[in-house]
Amino acid sequence: MKEKLYLTTTLPYVNADAHLGHVLEFVQADILVRYNRLIGKEVFFNIGTDEHGQKIWKKALEAGREPQEFADFYAARFRALMDSLHLATDDPNFNFIRTTDEHHIKAAQEFWRRCDTAGDIYKKAYKIKYCTGCELEKTDSELVGGKCPLHPNLEIEVIDEENYFFRFSKYQTALLELYDNTNFVVPAGRLKEIKNFVAGGLQDFSISRLKSKMPWGIPVPGDDDQVMYVWFDALTNYISAIGWPEDEKKFEKWWPVVQLAGKDNLRQQSAMWQAMLLSAGIEPSGRIIIHGFITSDGQKMSKSLGNVVDPLAVIEDYGAEALRYYLAREVTPFEDGDFTLEKFKQSYNANLANGLGNLTSRIIKMYQSYEVEEPTAELKPATEMIGEEFFREYRENLDNYEIGKAADFIWTQIGEADLYIQNTKPFSLYKTAPEEARKHVAYLIASLWRISVALEPFMPETAEKIQQAIKTKELAAPLFLRKE
């Protein structure tokens, strides 16, 4: 039987277009998905959009549109982005979930019932601070001297709202036990962080909102006045995506999940969600992999700083393959990584144009000019080849989610091929000893083929182009032209 893997990203909240952070996670996920398929696993790949909640409701109101219409608009744009990024969307085990899908709504409600049956949901009055000037809830951190900084002449009102709460506190011990599995959260530093947090004590959190104030959510079963708070609803997507609750067979086949999430999601994914699963009587997630943020010139990207990079613009100028390359190799998988257009261009020119692209051109040119025979025995299918000793280091890195190090392996091979050409000089040898020259070129073709195999998870289209060029002895167009 084939080994299985269920991998999911965090669902982005669709109140705006995707930014580079989302794209980083999508690309990391896609590389892991493609790699695991390459080594022979059957992989279910879940990705999608989180569509309920106050922010979307408000934005829709402001725009004078229905929240669903608003969510549809952004969901379609996110879905289109998946293809623009060359994600493996044509695989039957690719799933794009929307939290407004009928099936997901039913699953979220059933999940609620299970937690309720377990005695983990209760109603209590919940005090919020409210500024009548802003007509908004305020948190303590937003207040200055106990008053709203925008309306210092008004008193902050305290409003009591009855909401449902989830007994998070009940699961402290169970969570700490879960963290005894030292690989539950990767990297280790993040596991330590969440351990410390949970050990410090947990407070129950609210999981519903008054429908009269904010109707855009999944109805709470058995209470027409309340809708689910968006987190409670959204987290259940990881199980509803694989058929929970009614398709037990499918669920059993894929669960537990390996999740990718940003460092801001550490608590939600590795503590809150796990407690919810325990409450509902479902086995916890398999693993949570936490990545960092993309900064720009060392600073958080933000509209006010004007340093936001639009992923679509980068794809427009350089192509998705180049963006995938940068995110995979120049951004460390677990720490923050920096992205500026300047750095991007530099890396593109050095590694894609001068490196991979130029190497491919020079090898293919000699291959066709010197009438070299195809080294057929060396051009084995990728799925067969990837298990060879040659790729051991590459596989070990990807098995440990070390995406950048696996990419380094590929570029080491590229460097060695360039050096091999320099040392054996087939281009001058061809004049005096053409057979010798042909042997060297055949060797180079085999190297280039191996490079293309390793490249598949990272740059699927480029890998395909290289293999085509080898098969047809013809490079249709240079892979990556230098940008000035």
Place this chain on the structure above:
RNA sequence: AGCGGGAUAGAGGAGAGGUACCUCGGGAGGCUCAUAACCUCCAGACGCCGGUUCGAUUCCGGCUCCCGCAACCA
């Protein structure tokens, strides 16, 4: 206050108890298959103060400076 991460050539990154590596940039040379590409060589660095050690940039302690997080923002 607390928690976490970081400080490595001009810039950006990797690294390991004992010749400190890579990319870009600077200098010199080589090659002509290639996308002014590719190859070789040269110059240039481990924040500060202690400790452990035969030996620390790497381990430990302190200091200085930066950057996150601080309950639901990838």
